[in-house]
Amino acid sequence: MNPQEPVIKTEKLTKRFGDFIAVNEITFEVYKGEIFGFLGANGAGKTTAMRMLCGLSTPSAGHATIAGFDIYRQTEQIKRNIGYMSQKFSLYEDLTVLENIRFFGGIYGLGDRQLKSKSQELIERLGLQAEAKKLVGELPLGWKQKLAFSVSVLHEPSIVFLDEPTGGVDPVTRRQFWALIYEAASNGITVFVTTHYMDEAEYCNRISIMVDGSIEALGTPKQLKSQMNETSMDGVFYQLARGAKRGE
Amino acid sequence: MVTLNNITKTYNKGALKAVDNVSFTVEKGELFGLIGPDGAGKSSIFRMLTTLLLPDGGTATVDGHDIVKDYKQIRSSVGYMPGRFSLYQDLSIEENLHFFATVFNTTVEENYHLIEDIYVQIAPFKKRRAGKLSGGMKQKLALCCALIHKPTVLFLDEPTTGVDPVSRKEFWEMLKRLKQQGITILVSTPYMDEASLCDRIALMQNGRVLSIDTPQGIIAGYPSSLYAVKATDMPRLIHVLPTYEPPFNSYIFGEYIHIDMRVMDDQPPIENLTHFLTNAGFEDIEVVSITPTIEDCFIKMLTK
Structure with missing residues (x-):
C-alpha cells in the first residue's frame, strides 16, 4: 500500500434525505493496494456512503474522487473502474459458471475477444474446468464465493467494494x-470491505467506524485499540457504537 | 420439550440432502442453539418443527405432539420468528400485535407481562406502520408477536444475522430474560461467538450435526492443544508457519494466528516454536497456549 497514491479521496462528503442527514461530512483517504475496513452499526450510514462512492447516488455536499474520477461528473467512469460484490448480490445461480463470467465481464465492458481469453484463464486458475458448464447453484458455497470475487475483479478495477462478503459463511471458507x-491487495487492487465480524476488522490495514452518519474513528486496528484502551476490536466497536442514537 | 429422531429432509427429488439424519432433544426451559453456516440445514429443521414442512424420514415431537399428526396443536402452541421479516408491513405496531393475539385466541393484555420488557422500547412508535420501522424495531416487534400467545416453545431462526455486534448483544440480553420466565427457546445463528450464550448447542454443517453439548463441554472436548502466535510481519508469518516440522494446521484468528498441535508431537512446543521463529528472523514473537473458542472447535471438526 502506498500513502502517496490515494485511490479514494473524500472531503466533507454528505448525503441528506430531507431533514435526515444520512452521511455527515465524512473525510478520508484510501490508498492503492490497501485493505480498508468500513465498519459501523446498522443505520450508521455505511450503505449510503458506499452508494455514493460507487457512483450510484449523488452527494448533497462535499467532494470525492474515486480512482481519479469525480463523484459528481464522472460516475460512468467510476463504475467502469470499480468492482462490487456482496453476500446478497453476487452471481446468477441458474446460469452456468461460464455464462456468469461472460455476463458480468460484458457488463463491466470487456470485449468479445477479451472475454474469451479472460474466462478461459479464470476457469483454469480456479481449477473449475470440470464445472465450467455446471449451474452456479450446484457449486459448494466456497467455490461460489471464490468465483463471485474473481468475477468482480475480472476487468482489473482499481478498487473492489465488498459489502459483507462473508455473512453466513463457515469459518474455514471465511x-x-x-x-x-x-x-488481490498484493496485486495492487484496493479493497474496501464492510463486515460484522470483528475478527475480520483485524485483517484490514486500516479501518473506519461510522456512528450516526459520521466517521468517529479511523486508523490501524492497533492504533484504535490503544487509543480506546481496549484489547480487542470488539471492545473498540462496542465503546463507539453503543452511544449511537439511531437504528437501521 | 422438543425431540428429533433421525429427521431427514431432501430437496430436488432427493438430490440435495438438507437435513441428514438429525437427532437431538431440547429440555424444558432450555436455551438451545443451532450453530452453523448457510446451508447447514437450520431453517429446514425449524420449518419441520413448526409443521410448515414435512420430513422425508424420521420423527419429531414438540411438547409431546407429533409434528405430522398433531400439527394443529403445535401451530397453536409454539411461537416462530422466521429469518425473513414476515409481519404485515401495512399494519401498525399495535395492529400487528393485536392481530397475532386475536389469531391465537388471546389478548395483548393477558400476556403483556411476557413482552413488556421488549414492547416498551417500541411503544412510542406504536402507530407507525411495520414497513416503516428500522431493522432493530422490526426485530423487536416480530419477537413480541411470536410471544403474545405465551408459546410453550419459541423458535427463532437467525434473529441476529446481518445485525451489528452491539444490537446482537442487546438481543441476547432479551433472550436471557425470556429464558428466566421459563420459555423454552430454540435459536439458530451463523455467528460462532453467540454459541457461548446458549445452555447447549448443536454445531451443524451440510445437514449434519457435528457435535451436541454445552459450549463448555465442546471446548473441553477439543482433542489437541491450541496456541496463538503473533510477530512482526504477520503476512510472512502466515507463509512461514506451514514449513514447521512436525506439521500442524494454522489459520488466522483476529490479530493472531492459531496453531493446532497434537499434544505428543512436539515438546516443549512454546520454546521450540519461539526458537524456530527467531531463527526465521521474526521479532516481537509472542507464543501462548490458549483455550479454544467454539469457532476453533468448529474449524477443527471441519478440517479433521
Missing part, C-alpha cells in the same frame, strides 16, 4: 476468502 482478498 478464511479462504480472506486469502483471496490479500492476494
